[in-house]
Amino acid sequence: MQDFTYHDVSKMIDHSLLNPTLCVADLESGIELAIAYDVASVCIMPYHLRRCAELLAGTDVQPSTTIGFPHGGHTTAIKRAEASRAVDDGCQELDMVINISKTLSGDWDYVQQDIAAVIEVAHAADRKVKVIFENCYLRDDQKIRLCTICTDLKADWVKTSTGYGTGGATHDDLKLMRQHSGDHVQVKAAGGVRDLDALLAVRELGVTRCGASRTAEMMDQARQRLGLPTIDVKASGSAGY
Structure with a gap:
């Protein structure tokens, strides 16, 4: 007996369509894949966001995009x-x-105001914000300070990485972020979670979202373990985190 349901894991996934070499056909097929597997969101390049939102209308998959990326x-x-x-x-x-750069320079007032500006816009429109730290470049004390700032600003998630730095999500970082963020702040892993077992492992650490480019592989594994029928979706080029 598995200790998870299909939606326990599918609704953890933000399907990543951020690789700069993805063409429009790749983006469109990637959106179709996300709908078929009923994931949490599609995180797409900003220029294709409006089209993505149109295609996701009426589904339970949310359109998402990046700010100040990468x-x-x-x-x-x-x-x-x-x-x-x-x-x-x-x-x-x-x-x-x-x-x-400002974080590494210790200019915490700037860092806080920078994060606050995006949160203010988003929350005024009843939207949610995930704040990406890029932990591979930071010391633990800097990560903790960012968790405190995000807690004070009522960010919706703190997130490990862009997937385009020198490293992705580690268990140590996820534990640290969960420990030092308020209960109202969720944790998102990005980079390095490539199969179902890895997804379940970060779920045990309190992670509620995960940026993924290998969505089909992970969800096929979940469906197989749960005895669910296979989903036949052919999506090209869904590279990203």
Whole structure:
């Protein structure tokens, strides 16, 4: 007897369509795959967000996109404008990258104001925000400080990484983020979770979302273990985290 249901795991997945070499056909087929597997969201390049929201209308899959991605070095004004445009284009969840340079410089006032700008736009429109730390570049004390800031600002998730840094989600980082974030802040893993067992392992650590490009493989494994019929979806190029 498995200790999870299909939706316990499918609704953890943000299907990633962020690789810059994906063409429109790849994005469209990736959205179809996400609908077929009934995941939590599609995280898509901003230019295709409006189309993504149209295709997801009437489904239980949310349209999501990125802000300040992947390096976080955009000015706060640009991140705010990106967030506003994402809301206008139908985004329900925004994955924003902190200013990594300012974090490493210890300019915490700037970092907090930068995060707050996106959260203010999103929450005013009843949208949710995932704040990406890019932990591979940070010390533990910096990660903890970011968790405190995100807790104070009422971020909806703290997230390990973009998937485009030098490392992805580690169990140590996920434990640290869960320990130092408020109960109202969820934790998202991104980078390195590539099969069902890995997904179940981070779930045990308190992770509620996971950025994934190998959605079909993970969900096929889940369906097989649960004795569910196979889903036949052919989606090309769903590379990302």
